[in-house]
Amino acid sequence: MPPVFRKRWQRDSKLGADAVPIDDGNCFACGADNAIGLHLHFERAGTQSVLGHTTLEPQFQGWRDVAHGGIVIALLDEAMAHAAGAAGFRGVTASLRTRFRGPVPLGRQLDIYGEVRWMRRNVLGLYARVSEDKRVLAEGEGHFVSRGPIDPSSDLARKLERT
Numbered sequence: 001m002p003p004v005f006r007k008r009w010q011r012d013s014k015l016g017a018d019a020v021p022i023d024d025g026n027c028f029a030c031g032a033d034n035a036i037g038l039h040l041h042f043e044r045a046g047t048q049s050v051l052g053h054t055t056l057e058p059q060f061q062g063w064r065d066v067a068h069g070g071i072v073i074a075l076l077d078e079a080m081a082h083a084a085g086a087a088g089f090r091g092v093t094a095s096l097r098t099r100f101r102g103p104v105p106l107g108r109q110l111d112i113y114g115e116v117r118w119m120r121r122n123v124l125g126l127y128a129r130v131s132e133d134k135r136v137l138a139e140g141e142g143h144f145v146s147r148g149p150i151d152p153s154s155d156l157a158r159k160l161e162r163t
Helices: 003-012 069-086 155-162
Strands: 042-046 049-055 089-100 109-120 123-132 135-149
Touching: 042 069, 042 109, 049 069, 069 089, 069 109, 069 123, 069 135, 089 123
Parallel strands: none
Antiparallel strands: 042 049, 049 109, 089 135, 109 123, 123 135
16 A cells, blocks of 8 residues: 555554455445445446446435435445456545536436556556446546455455356
């Protein structure tokens, strides 16, 4: 991990610098055990990319009939996290830059795509987009810090293997 990220992780995280993120089923975006979450599911779209689909419910509204911007960013972030997982890495978001190209509607099927574009040491460069009927509504680029490879015997590895 680059020194600047390591210092921030140590300073800001109760987990400590060498802690590995654990999927306990309560993730707001993809956790099956989170009663108020998005319950996103992704499938591999390539060796380093994923594709998911969702229909956002009214509780995720910002302006009338439009998803809240923070929810849209959560969709992008989760697609990036799952793309990192598809590439074999367990990562945490270091930065995310978002561009909204149109309103993201509620109650209609959305496609969520994420891919790993590059890796240097333990930093991954990722891209994600949210679209409806092939029209890009939001897209983002981010950097994730790899917290190590996914253990092939882990629940997360088995979950990714099934997709």
